[in-house]
Amino acid sequence: MRKDNKTCFMLKRTFLFIAAALVITSCGKKDISTCPDKVCTEEFATITVSFIDKDGKPATLSSFSAVNKRTGDTLGHQKQYDLYPENVYPVADDGDLDKLSSEGDIINIKAVDSVTKKVKNASLVISGGACACHIKKLSGPDTIQFD
Known part of the structure; x- marks a missing residue:
């Protein structure tokens, strides 16, 4: 039984780690898809x-x-x-x-x-x-x- 508790604890910990990583990486992400693709020149107008x-x-x-x-x-x-x-x-x-x-x-x-x-x-x-x-x-x- 002790092995099952340890496995359950490891699964919960892994799940919490993945959930936290998803939350952290989704915050502050800038959506660059709002600008259409374009080719810009290097001149300075x-x-x-x-x-x-x-x-x-x-x-x-x-x-x-x-x-x-x-x-x-x-x-x-x-x-x-x-x-x-x-x-x-x-x-x-x-x-x-x-x-x-x-x-x-x-x-x-x-x-x-x-x-x-x-x-x-x-x-x-x-x-x-x-x-x-x-x-x-x-x-x-x-x-x-x-x-």
Whole structure:
């Protein structure tokens, strides 16, 4: 009889171990099947906007911001202006992919001309999302002119 009790105990212990392992491995599992299969390129997409003065010459800004209206997140790598030509500013890039919806978000741009101190506001619609390969501009200007 003692052997049967030991066997029963071992079966119960094995069953509890398997049940616990199933519970632990099922928690926190991310379902990656929600994204369709796709082939993405290795390029790094960036959406920029350029600013010109009333005469059509490059404008220099004293401040610039690009904010997702839906989330309030500031987009783009605002500190890396020196990587772009004088009057070109990054609005968003693939580093912002998860901050954007697949349907597209309104990105509010605010810029201040360093010479005239005039403020210019504009909006772009940019899509992204967890399943997207790259961000994409759906609408909005490429160039913004100060009056």
